[in-house]
Amino acid sequence: MAYLPVSLISTTLAFVALVAAHGHVSNIVVNGIYYQNYDPTSFPYIPIPPIVIGWTAGDSDNGFISPDAYQDPDICHKDATNAGGHASVAAGDSISIQWTPWPDSHHGPVIDYLANCNGPCETVDKTMLEFFKIDGGGVISGGNPGTWFSDSLIADNNTWLVQIPPDLTPGNYVLRHEIIALHASGSPNGSQNYP
Numbered sequence: 001m002a003y004l005p006v007s008l009i010s011t012t013l014a015f016v017a018l019v020a021a022h023g024h025v026s027n028i029v030v031n032g033i034y035y036q037n038y039d040p041t042s043f044p045y046i047p048i049p050p051i052v053i054g055w056t057a058g059d060s061d062n063g064f065i066s067p068d069a070y071q072d073p074d075i076c077h078k079d080a081t082n083a084g085g086h087a088s089v090a091a092g093d094s095i096s097i098q099w100t101p102w103p104d105s106h107h108g109p110v111i112d113y114l115a116n117c118n119g120p121c122e123t124v125d126k127t128m129l130e131f132f133k134i135d136g137g138g139v140i141s142g143g144n145p146g147t148w149f150s151d152s153l154i155a156d157n158n159t160w161l162v163q164i165p166p167d168l169t170p171g172n173y174v175l176r177h178e179i180i181a182l183h184a185s186g187s188p189n190g191s192q193n194y195p
Contacts, residue, residue, distance in 0.1 A: 051084040064192035092166035099158040106181035111136030
């Protein structure tokens with residue numbers, strides 16, 4: 001992948017499609033351009049699936065990453081493999097991340113991270129990625145269950161808007177977008193991470 005001018009970064013979006021029952025990122029929009037994400041409900045059954053910007057995931061159980069598996073190499077979900085495509089994004093641009101319906105019972109934080117691929121993201125060794133947080137939030141107001149940033153995503157037509165830092169060094173980056181569902185967090189290992 002060629003280096004881009006200083007004002008641009010090329011971001012390979014590491015979205016992992018989630019369960020149909022929980023929802024998944026269906027697409028993103030950058031500067032009015034629509035990019036399809038990996039669809040776990042259909043792509044595994046297509047002999048030659050389309051090249052998309054979202055990483056594949058081996059979550060055939062359509063599940064989550066539990067806290068006891070955080071040390072495993074599930075950087076972008078279970079058995080995730082690099083995306084074949086990417087989106088060009090200027091530093092300072094906003095990315096609209098559009099989900100299929102997310103259940104309102106799955107309250108929790110929404111968090112975004114970037115990691116520099118130091119070369120093409122299509123071939124980066126995922127275990128070498130060093131993520132840093134660029135956006136996110138948790139609880140908005142208290143109570144039981146309270147209001148969370150996942151509720152804001154739902155209220156905004158299942159859409160999350162994240163801004164790429166305006167001072168980001170040019171390069172090729174993976175964007176990790178995740179929801180951490182806390183509805184079962186009262187149990188040991190109950191938090192559900194959907195990267």
